Amino acid sequence: MSGKPVLHYANTRGRMESVRWLLAAAGVEFEEKFLEKKEDLQKLKSDGSLLFQQVPMVEIDGMKMVQTRAILNYIAGKYNLYGKDLKERALIDMYVEGLADLYELIMMNVVQPADKKEEHLANALDKAANRYFPVFEKVLKDHGHDFLVGNKLSRADVHLLETILAVEESKPDALAKFPLLQSFKARMSNMPNIKKFLQPGSPKKPPLQEKEIPNLLAIFS
């Protein structure tokens, strides 16, 4: 056993991507075992490896962890990316949960029926521009620090960068009205661990293409 965390999921972003981001930001190397066909998932189930018969599953520190939030909470706690006390954790949780809502909206676009795609995307981008980004721009403005919470890198910063980049894949000028988020993005992207993760050949996955969907459905249904 290498001692590195092992990620079990399909070779796609899905619900595992934020785990990849967080491990990368923490400078933790990991392995991935990709589910390629239905039998791969079936084997994990019959091995008793999946508490609720679902992936994501991450083998880490002798545990077979499931539930994305649980996995992210554990990694954040272990690598000091979860604030210094309960109150900082509360702020981080608020930000992360809000970002997760936006991220999910953006990610769900590719699976919308063709006639609903445009409307769905417009709604997601509208929420980004009018509900979510203004909140984070204000947070940065109010305290004037480089990071969202406690003047120190936390999972909230990592998740915000992840979400910004996802939105920009659909709308490259999404940050046009948010100068502090622009400099946040530049700063974060330059941090060594993150810079490495943003380079080709890293575990970072590309956006889901429509042609991948049939195979994913075959694995998961």
Next chain:
Amino acid sequence: MAAKPVLYYFNGRGKMESIRWLLAAAGVEVFRTGQVPMVEIDGMKLVQTRAILNYIAGKYNLYGKDLKERALIDMYVGGTDDLMGFLLSFPFLSAEDKVKQCAFVVEKATSRYFPAYEKVLKDHGQDFLVGNRLSWADIHLLEAILMLEEKKSDALSGFPLLQAFKKRISSIPTIKKFLAPGSKRKPISDDKYVETVRRVLRMYYDVKPH
């Protein structure tokens, strides 16, 4: 700043109910008013159900003694959250869809979730899910069990350890009090609740089952 936490929500279950459960189990008294899940507590205005629950659990020592216990609690709570999540939209469904959704949720509970928790209790033989002491995971599981039993009164048949668990956790004084009439616990959402939510949020008019 109020000394007691103040809850902002509709006068119904929805996403606030798990918060009421956890506060009640911790013996914390609350006031309530208003709109979205929002809780004023310790000088903060907390939104996002998970953030609120995490904070309360941490503050009242219901979140395990270390990272690994917290990991287990988070996993178990994630499961019961998913299960109860299938019922969130239930009040807004048509009568026909309610029947379908009910069958769906009961099937998931009895084939996926309840077996998992039954096994946890069987494997360590302890009274509580994690760390041999009461945690958020136990409270959340009890909430989920009672919610399922509202849909199928014998949902726990075939799960003897969960039956004993339910009795045990229900008789903890703070929880017993919460389960008694006159507590802050909310009843199943009725038509009035549905109408209020639709009117205020201007949403949930055309809800499909899972």
